[in-house]
Amino acid sequence: MLPPWQMFTVALQHVLVMYAGAIAVPLIIGAALKLPKDQIAFLISADLFAVGIATLIQSVGVWKFGIRLPVMMGVTFAAVGPMVAMANAGTGLPTILGAVMASGLFTVLVAPFFSRMLRFFPPVVTGTIITAIGITLLQVGINWAGGGRGVADFGAPRYLTVAFLVLVSIVLINRFFKGFWSNVSVLLGLIIGFAVALPAGMVNISGLSDAPWFAVVYPFAFGPPVFEIGPILSLCLVMLVVMVESTGMFLALGELTDRPVGETDLTRGLRTDGIGTLIGGIFNTFPHTSISQNVGLVGMTGVRSRWVVAVAGVILLALGLLPKLATIVASIPVAVLGGAGIAMFGMVAATGIKILGKVNFENRNNLLIVAISLGVSMIPLVAPTFFDQFPHWTAPLTHSGITLGALCAVLLNAVLNARPSTGEKTIEDAALEHWPASH
Template sequence: MKQSELSAPKAAVLGIQHLLAMYSGSVLVPILIGSALHFSSEQMTYLVSIDIFMCGIATALQVFGNKFFGIRLPVVLGCAVQAVAPLIMIGQKFDIQTMYGAIIAAGVFVFLIAGPFAKLRRLFPPLVTGSLITVIGLSLIPVAFQNLGGGNVAAKSFGSGANLIVGMFTVLLILAFNVWGKGFVRSIAILIGLIGGSVLGGLMGMVSFRPVIEASWFHVPTPFYFGVPHFEWSSILTMILISLTSMVESTGVFFALGDVVDRKIESADLKKGYRAEGLAVMLGGIFNTFPYTTFSQNVGLVQLSGIKTRKPVMFSAMFLVLLGLLPKIGALATIIPNPVLGGAMLVMFGMVAVQGIRMLQEVDFHDDKNLLVAAISIGLGLGVTVQPQIVQALPKTLQLLFSSGILLASVSAVGLNLLFNAKTPPAELPESDGLNEQAGAQARKGDKHD
C-alpha cells in the first residue's frame, strides 16, 4: 500500500496498534516503582494515568517536532525500563521528592548535551549500530517469553497449557494475516493478533474487567503532585548515567528506524531527537512520572506493517493523551492477557533483532577485526542480560550500569571499533556532504506529506 493512500481512519487504527504495542511496557514502570515505594491506591491511579498522558506528550514532541527539537520519525516514547532500579533505590534511600528532582536534573542534562552528543555519530557505523540493535532485539525476547508463559514466573500457572495455547494462537494469527493478508489488513496484523488472542483468552477466563470498573472517568494532570522536588547530587549523578544509557539506546533506535524508512540520519536529526527526549524527561519530573525514552519494540511494528509514514504515530500520541485524561477508557488496554502480549512481543522483538542483522550485512566480515567487534559486543550484551548477577560484587551504581546488556554492548562495540578501525576513511560516515544534504532535503520534503 502506498503511503499516500493511507487515510486518516486507517492511520488511526494503525496508531492504536502502536499504542497497544507499547502500553503494557510503559505502564509496568509506574506499577513496579509505585509498588516498591508503597504508594497508596489513589497515588497509583494518578501515577499510571499521568504516565500514559505524558507518553503521548513525549511522543508528540518527537513526531511533530520543529526546527529546534523532534526527530520527526515514527517513534513512540515510553517510560525507560532501565530507570526502574535506580529510581526505587533513590526513593527508598531518600524520598519521592528527591527522586523527581533527580529526574528533572537529568532531563536538563540531556537537553544541554544533545548537540555535543549528536556529533559523536561517527562512533556509530553499521558495525556498531547493527550489533547494538541486534542485542536490543535479542535481549527483549526473554521478556516476550516471560509474558508468553503468563507474566509471573513464580506463579503455579506459569507456562501452563492454556497460556501457551493463547500465546501461540496470537503468534499464528499475526503470521497468518501478515502472510496472506493484503493491503491495510496485512499492516494491522499485530492489532488483529492482540484482539483475537484477547478474545480467546477471555473465553478461557483470562480477561478481567475489574480494572475498567474501578478506574475513574476523568483525571487532571497536576504538576508536582507529590510535592516540591529536592535536588541531591548522588541521585542526580545516578540518573544522568541512566540517561546516557537511554541516549545510546535511542541512537540505535533512530538509526534502525532511519534504515527502515529509507532516511539518512544526520547529526542535526540526532540533536533534535535528544532535545525532545530531554524535554520529555523534564516534563516527566515536573508532572511526577518517570524518564521517557524511545521504545525499540515499535521499530519491529513499523517494519512488520510496512507503513513508514508518521501519521499512525501522530494518532497514537493523541490517543495516549486522551487515555491519560480518561483512566477508565485507558484501563481497557490493561485487560489484554499476558500470553497475548508475549506472542505479539515475540514477533516484534524478533523483527528488531533481524533488522540489526540486516544492518550488519553491510559490514565486511571477511575482516576478522569486524568479526571480533560484533562477536564480543553481542556476546557481552546477551551474556549480562541472561546472567545479571555476574556484576553483583560491583558498587551499586556500577551494577545498575553494567547489568544493562544494551549499555555493555554499546560500550564494547564503540570501544573495540575505535581500537580496531581507528583509520576508517571518513567517507564511510560522512557528517554532511552534497549527497546527504540532498537526501535530507528529500526526507524533509517527504515529511510534509506525512
C-alpha cells in the same frame, strides 16, 4: 497520510504494543514508595499523559526538538533500579521527581555533544547494536508469552496456546491479506488472542469499577520538587545510558524508513528524550526514552508514517485523562502481547542482521567486533547476577545488555579499525558512506 480510520487503527496498534511497559514503571515505583492505590493510579495516568506529549514532540517536531520519525516514547526501565534504591533509602517522591527534572535538563544540554559521536557508528557498529536490541527484546517477548515473569504458573499451556495463536494469526494475515489488513496484522492478532483469553478467564478487569471516567493530570501533584545532588547524579548517569540506547534505535528506524539519521537528526531526537524527561518530572512521572518495542512494529507493518505515531500520542493523552478506558486496555493479558512480541522483536534483530550484510567481513576485525559485542550484550540475559558484586551506581550500565553491547562495539571498532590497512576504510570513511549526502 492514511485515511483517518486507518490512521487511528494503526496508531492504536502502536499503543497496545507499548502499553504494558508504559504502566509497569509507575506500578513498580509506586509499590516501592508504598503509595496508596489511588496515588499509584494517578501515577499511571500522569505517565500516559506525559508520554503522549513527548511522543507528539518526537514524531511531529517542535522547534529544535523531535526527530520526525515514527518514534514512540515511554518511561525507561533503566531508571527503575536507581529509583527503587532511592525509595528504599527513604527518599520521597518530590526528591525523585526533582532528580528526574534535573536529568532531563542535563540531557537537553548534552545532546548536541553526544550526537557528534555518530561518526563512531559505521554499519559494523550499527548492525551489531540493533541486533543486540532485538535479541534483548526477545527475552521480554518470550517472558510475556509464558504468562509474565514471576507468575506462579509461568509457561502454563494456556499462556503458550494463546501466544502461539496470536503469532500464527499474524503470520497468516501477512500471508493471505495485503494492504491495510496486512498493516494491522499485529492488532488483529491481539484482538484474536484477547477473544480467546476472555472466556478462558485470563482477562483481569479488577479496579474497573473504581476507576473514574475522567481525571485531570496536573503538575507537581505530590508537592514542589526537591533537588538533591545524589539522586540527580544517579539519574544523569541513567540518561547517558538512555542516549546510547536511543542512538541505536534511531539508527534502526532510519534504516527501516529509508531515511538515514544524521548528526542534526540525532541531536533533535536525543533532546526530545531530555525534554520528555523534564515534562515527565513536572507531571509526576519518570525518565523518558524512545521505546524499542515499536521499532519492530514499524518493520512488521511497513507503515513508516510519523503521523501514525502522532495519532498514537493523542490516544495516550486521552488514556491519561480517561482512567476507566486505560484500565480496560491494561487488562490485555501479557501472553497475548507475547505472541506479537516474538514477531516484532525478532524483526528488530533481523534488521540488524540486514545492516551487517553490508559489512566487509573479509576484514577479520569486523568479525571480532560483532562476535565480542554480541557476546557481551548477552551477559545480563544469560547471567542476571553476573555484575552483582559491582557498586550499585553501575547498575544502569551493567544491567543493560543493549548498553554493554553498544559500548563494546564502539570501543572495539575504534581500537581495531582506527588505522586503515591495505584496502580498509577508516571509521570516518565508513561513517560518511552511511550518512545521507547532505551531511
